[in-house]
Amino acid sequence: MTLKKxxxxxxxxxxxxxxxxxNLKLIGGVWKFKAIGYDAEGRVIPxxxxxxxxxxxxxxxxxETLISVQLMLK
Numbered sequence: 001m002t003l004k005k006x007x008x009x010x011x012x013x014x015x016x017x018x019x020x021x022x023n024l025k026l027i028g029g030v031w032k033f034k035a036i037g038y039d040a041e042g043r044v045i046p047x048x049x050x051x052x053x054x055x056x057x058x059x060x061x062x063x064e065t066l067i068s069v070q071l072m073l074k
Contacts, residue, residue: 031058031060033057
């Protein structure tokens with residue numbers, strides 16, 4: 001899993017195969033995971049995708065290792 005900073009408050013989350021599965025958004029001083037999926041036509045499905053059950057998981061810091069473990073454990 002890799003994190004790609006988009007700006008100071010949004011970080012894209014990608015699986016090792018490059019698939020975009022969500023974003024981490026800084027909301028109220030806490031990083032929240034926002035799952036994203038795509039339909040057959042490529043349209044975004046907010047809260048969808050392979051990590052939909054982790055939608056709204058919270059993190060205190062942008063620690064790539066910790067975030068990767070937590071997103072893949074649940």
